[in-house]
Amino acid sequence: MGNGYTCPDIELLPKLSEIFNVSIDYILDNNSIEKGNEYNKKYQDDNFYWGVEPNHLCYEVMKILPPIKPYKILDMGCGEGKDAVFFAKNGYDVTAFDLAESGIVKTKKLADANNVHINAFVANINEFVPIENYDIVFSSGVLDHISESVRSDLLNNLINHTNNGGIHAIQLFVEKPFLEKAPAQKWKSGELFSFYTDHEILYCNEYIFNCNSGGNPHKHCSNKIIAKLIK
Numbered sequence: 001m002g003n004g005y006t007c008p009d010i011e012l013l014p015k016l017s018e019i020f021n022v023s024i025d026y027i028l029d030n031n032s033i034e035k036g037n038e039y040n041k042k043y044q045d046d047n048f049y050w051g052v053e054p055n056h057l058c059y060e061v062m063k064i065l066p067p068i069k070p071y072k073i074l075d076m077g078c079g080e081g082k083d084a085v086f087f088a089k090n091g092y093d094v095t096a097f098d099l100a101e102s103g104i105v106k107t108k109k110l111a112d113a114n115n116v117h118i119n120a121f122v123a124n125i126n127e128f129v130p131i132e133n134y135d136i137v138f139s140s141g142v143l144d145h146i147s148e149s150v151r152s153d154l155l156n157n158l159i160n161h162t163n164n165g166g167i168h169a170i171q172l173f174v175e176k177p178f179l180e181k182a183p184a185q186k187w188k189s190g191e192l193f194s195f196y197t198d199h200e201i202l203y204c205n206e207y208i209f210n211c212n213s214g215g216n217p218h219k220h221c222s223n224k225i226i227a228k229l230i231k
């Protein structure tokens, strides 16, 4: 493979699953190291692969919890940091991580260029365990990279580590039978919603859009949700 990562022999999977105390599904689904590597390459040059304009979801977050104090925000899978830096510039206290090291390097550079500080580090969302509480958990285009077997643990952990009245703002891709399957792990329609039934859904939107990545015109279905946590 030439990238330092290799795939385990299929016959070793039950043993690996036992040793690392994770399901076989998790090991097979866990192609995010490869993905992170793929993004690592995309982020190498000086251009910003995703641009530097913040995601629309950032403005929705600001409307709900405007920065009247430095709310603590966690941006999971921050890419090259456009959203994390936007939040920091607007007075939020930002922690951000991504699997792609080159993305974290660029996030820090973008923060420096804007005279703001971000606590940015490399981490794998499949293994991420929050150790502090946040007011806002933000994630755009990243939860598609977590394996099905860790979805529930991760989201419930994050809910437990979000302050009362805090929010989760999440965008991910949803599976549709009439759309081509993406390489990432799409979610079922309504699946994300189901984690927040005890909370208040402030915003929920599912829509289909055209994409031309890789020079191949196709469509995706996106789901955006903002939930306010009631504890």
Ligand SMILES: C[S@@+](CC[C@H](N)C(=O)[O-])C[C@H]1O[C@@H](n2cnc3c(N)ncnc32)[C@H](O)[C@@H]1O
Residues within 6 Å of the ligand: 032, 033, 035, 036, 039, 040, 050, 055, 076, 077, 078, 079, 080, 081, 082, 083, 097, 098, 099, 100, 103, 123, 124, 125, 126, 139, 140, 141, 142, 145, 146
């Ligand atoms: C579609 S990009 C979105 C980036 C950023 N949120 C944005 O909107 O500009 C997906 C990001 O998820 C990151 N990613 C993929 N797998 C990951 C993992 N297992 N842990 C953390 N980040 C991961 C990639 O490196 C990439 O930066």
